[in-house]
Amino acid sequence: MKNTLQWPASRLVMALLAAGALGGAGVSAVHLGLAHAQTPPALVAAASPAASAPVGxxxxxxxxxxxxxxGPAVVNISVVGTTRVSNESNDDDDDADAGAQEMPPAIAEFFRRFGGPMPGQRQGPRAQETPTRGQGSGFIVSADGVILTNAHVVKGAKEVTVKLTDRRELRAKVLGSDPRTDVAVIKVEAKNLPVVKFGRMADLKVxxxxxxxxxxxxxxxxVTAGVVSAKGRTLPDDSAVPFIQTDVAINPGNSGGPLFNGRGEVVGINSQIYSRTGGYQGVSFAIPVDVAIRIRDQIVATGKVEHARLGVVVQEVNQTLADSFKLDRPEGALVSSVEKGGPAERAGLQPGDVIRQVNGQRIVSSGDLPALIALASPGDKISIxxxxxxxxxxLQAQLVKVGDKSAKAEGDKPADQGKLGLALRPLQPQxxxxIGAESGLLVQDARGAAARAGVQQGDVLLAVNGTNVRSVDQVREAVAKSDKSVALLIQRGDQRIFVPIRLG
Structure with missing residues (x-):
């Protein structure tokens, strides 16, 4: 059985895409790093954006x-590297491209890395290395030549050349990169270079x-300009980066360049776009400068990056789930599973808990949680x-480093379908x-409300409204006590997710 929940086309699809493992899963096609840059002379008074003619x-x-x-602190980056290409016939290559197009739009078309292949493209079995060239952008953060850019800009680079606005071209060394946050640090040998100054994500306004x-x-x-469309945007690529969404025109080659606020401060690194064509379509994403600085500091100090991990899988809280858990509003990160032996379990977190604050910061969307963990360090203690x-x-939890090993997670008659539309039976010991569960009920048939919500035959019902169930009577009792809706914790394969079901 596959490890992903194959929900039907319904509202659950987006809920599943939004769920993410905290602390490190390549939180999803994106990435971080370095030591504080020298602060340039104060911006002259004229640098404050002057008002021009009114627009609307x-x-x-x-x-x-x-x-x-x-502008002089922004550089052009040219990369020479190698890529593995197939020796197969054009027909085979066409088939590979066709396969990529058949992928779900949320996966195949959502994030096209600038200059990279479409998700799902295959390489033939008789692949060989072929020289490649690419371009991107970057910006100087210290006068002695430290530069920030995207990890995907310098991925696989054999030779990196930086071109300054005074037309000088300098060979650069890659100090380190972090694919998890898509941040890389490179360095050129030079002195007295122009530098940018940093702003703060907290000060940036939609x-x-x-x-x-x-x-x-x-x-x-x-130079292109626009407005901040949203903050803390979570992308369906398993990333923990709280992206800044803008409507600034970003195209291939902008990758790694700076995003400035109206005070001339860098607030992000332009990284990704939403596109069905490969070009700009009005939705662009930038990595917050806070994340980039943290990654830069680690790379400059140690040459590597360590990410913190909490050890939970969370999902969005919609109105139906909020009603089920008696929340006053649909906010927070709903814990759908807890890694056995991980920091979350040791702290006492349980499936069905709704995380509402971390260290006093509100968790409104489920994506807020991995974003906060991404800014923490292994060993940090957090209040949840x-x-x-x-x-x-x-609860109090102490985060661990991504990659640290932890322990792996460990007859009634069928019930009538009732209000849920489910026929259930207890699981046998084997x-x-x-499935590594101490209790649960096998779904023998799903109809009505449960089927419409995406529950299928063969799923395992683990809990109702956050309470583990061992018998059909427990399910009946929980449903009888519920008014508008119930939240079912369902396991399919190795994945778990809460499914909200409206009653009546």
Whole structure:
């Protein structure tokens, strides 16, 4: 049985895509790093965006002073590397491309890395290495030549060349890269280089003007501008990066370039776009500068990056789940599974808990949790406020490093279908051992409300409204006590997810 839940086309699909393992899963096609850059001289008064002619009742800023002051700190990066290509016939290659197009849109078309292949493209069995060339952008963060860019820009690089705005070309060394956050640090041998200054994610506001400087399609020092569309955006690629979403025009070649706020401070690294064509379509994503600085500091200090891990899988809380767990509003990160022997289990977290705060910071969306963990370090102690069975509790957890080993997770008659539309029977001992659960009920048939929500024959019902179930009577009793809806914890293969079901 496959390890992914193959829910039918329903509202559960997006809930499943939003669920993510905390602490390290390549949180998803994106990435971090370094030591603080020297602060450049204070921005001259003229650098404040001057108001220009009103546009639709709102004055559009003038970014010319910021571009003049900090544009020289933005560089063009040329990469020479190798890639493995297939010797198969064109027909086979066409088949591979066709297979990529048949992937679900949320996977095959969502994030196209600039200059990279489409997800799902295959390489033939008789592959060989072929020289490749690519371009991207970066920005100087220290006067002695330390530069930030994207990890995917320098991936597989044999030779990296940095071109400055004064037309000098310098060979660069890759100090380190972190594919998990898509941040890389490179260095050129030079002195007295122009540098950027950093802002803070916390100070950035949705609707605020921002601009990007980079080399789209190789056109160096191109300036584009727009507004912040959203903050803390979680992408369906298992990433823990809390992306900044903008409507700034970003295209191939902009990767690794800076995103500036209206005060001339770098607030992000332009990294990804949403596109069905491979080009800009109005939705762009940048890695927050806070994440990038953390990764830079680690790479400069040690040459490697360590990520923290909590050891839970979480999902969104929608209105139906909020009703099921008696929450006053649909907020928080719902814990669907807890890694046995991990930090979360040691702290006392349980499936069905709704994490509402970490260290006093609100968790509104499930993506807020991995974003906070991504900014923490292994060994950090965190305070977790959870909602459990109608009341609040506070737990303490100590994060561990991604990669640290932990222990692996360990007859009634069929029930009538009732209000849920489920026919259930208790698991046999060998079945419990096989799925690693101490209790649960096998779904023998699913109809009505349960089937519409995505529950299928062969699924295992582990809990109702956060309470583990061992018998059909327990399920009947839990459903009888519920008013509007119930939340079922379902296991399919190795995956677990809460399924909200409205009653009546």
């Amino acid at each position: 009742g709102v004055q559009a800023p003038d970014f010319s002073a910021i571009t003049e002051r900090y 609707g605020e003007w921002v601009l990007a400087i980079g080399s789209p399609f190789g056109f160096e020092n191109t 406020d959870v909602w459990r069975k109608g009341s609040s509790e506070t 079945e419990r051992e096989q």
